[in-house]
Amino acid sequence: MLSVDRDALRRYIERSVHDLPALPAVVAKVVEITESPDASSAALNQVISSDQALSAKVLRVVNSAYYGLSAQVSTTSHAIVILGMQQVRNLVLSMAAMSLVRSRSAAMGQMHVHFWRHAFGTAKGAERIAKLKRLPVSEIDRCFIGALLHDIGMLFLYSTFTDLYTRTLLDAKENNMPLHVAEEKFLGIDHTEVGRMLATAWKFPPEIRKLIGEHHEPQEGEFNGMRACIQAADYYANAAGFSPLNAPVPDMLPEVRSWLEFDEEDEAAMTEFIREKIREAEELFGLIV
Ligand SMILES: [Fe+2]
Ligand SMILES: [Fe+2]
Missing domain, CATH: 1.10.3210.10 (Hypothetical protein af1432)
Structure with a gap:
């Protein structure tokens, strides 16, 4: 079906993965913190709140109908308390992975x-x-x-x-x-x-x-x-x-x-x-x- 050289194609695909922008440092840091056995929510909050675009997105998702919260959540520390660290980590990771593959x-x-x-x-x-x-x-x-x-x-x-x-x-x-x-x-x-x-x-x-x-x-x-x-x-x-x-x-x-x-x-x-x-x-x- 395809008349392209598979090996060349494979190398081309590999190169294009390497050319992708790196995961933002803040996301890598979120993964690192939540993976550690003595992860603290204060440390997680510090990292997330240092990035305005990320905090805004986290708050938008937390305040969406999906979570059905009765009151508005306005700080990331509150979001972490409500969702838990792992959920926040999941959110951040999914958003980051998606935005890289636009x-x-x-x-x-x-x-x-x-x-x-x-x-x-x-x-x-x-x-x-x-x-x-x-x-x-x-x-x-x-x-x-x-x-x-x-x-x-x-x-x-x-x-x-x-x-x-x-x-x-x-x-x-x-x-x-x-x-x-x-x-x-x-x-x-x-x-x-x-x-x-x-x-x-x-x-x-x-x-x-x-x-x-x-x-x-x-x-x-x-x-x-x-x-x-x-x-x-x-x-x-x-x-x-x-x-x-x-x-x-x-x-x-x-x-x-x-x-x-x-x-x-x-x-x-x-x-x-x-x-x-x-x-x-x-x-x-x-x-x-
Ligand atoms: Fe699948
Ligand atoms: Fe699959």
């Missing part, structure tokens, strides 16, 4: 919203599965972040190489091939690897990089519960009708399915849960994207 047209903006529905639905689903499976709290948080950003490489590829990626997408659809397989075949690199490169360039914690980079990999050797939560939630977000580009999606890995032990009723409940969370967050997408 939409350049109305059609692209629309695609970003679709993309966010999938990302957010997967994040909520992964968080719920992690709780059901009683993962430690720190891992539940990582599941959320990892799931929120799992397909960020796809968004980057689509936004940066729109024509080429659209052709890859069409081919995946024609041959009923999962997108990551088609990407590897035509671009010489897939969105999991691109996502890992982005997360590395942005200095995300190693655990998150790994989750993004391995989200389509089978669970061989040691079983990774966090990855399984994301893999399962990804499947249910797609099943709920929220696949990012309407591309063919892979089935759930058998080892993840048997770990999950969901019966039909559980599956239907999870799909409905994801649908409901996406509906509730509809207003957020406009604020974040």
Whole structure:
């Protein structure tokens, strides 16, 4: 289908990841503070409030209908008390990652919203599965972040190489091939690897990089519960009708399915849960994207 040299293309894609602007220092600092075991909300507030644009955005989101607060929140320290440090961190990270992979047209903006529905639905689903499976709290948080950003490489590829990626997408659809397989075949690199490169360039914690980079990999050797939560939630977000580009999606890995032990009723409940969370967050997408 594509008459381009895969190796050259891969190198070109790699270079373009490196050419992306760095994650703003303030965001990197937010990640660093919240990752530390003795994270203090005062330190977090100091960093966020030092950046006017970021604080304004955080306050706008906190005061949106999504959180349904009865009184207006006017300071970031109050926002941190209400939402908790991890939630604020999640917000800051999602806003930052999105603003780096910008939409350049109305059609692209629309695609970003679709993309966010999938990302957010997967994040909520992964968080719920992690709780059901009683993962430690720190891992539940990582599941959320990892799931929120799992397909960020796809968004980057689509936004940066729109024509080429659209052709890859069409081919995946024609041959009923999962997108990551088609990407590897035509671009010489897939969105999991691109996502890992982005997360590395942005200095995300190693655990998150790994989750993004391995989200389509089978669970061989040691079983990774966090990855399984994301893999399962990804499947249910797609099943709920929220696949990012309407591309063919892979089935759930058998080892993840048997770990999950969901019966039909559980599956239907999870799909409905994801649908409901996406509906509730509809207003957020406009604020974040
Ligand atoms: Fe993916
Ligand atoms: Fe996905």
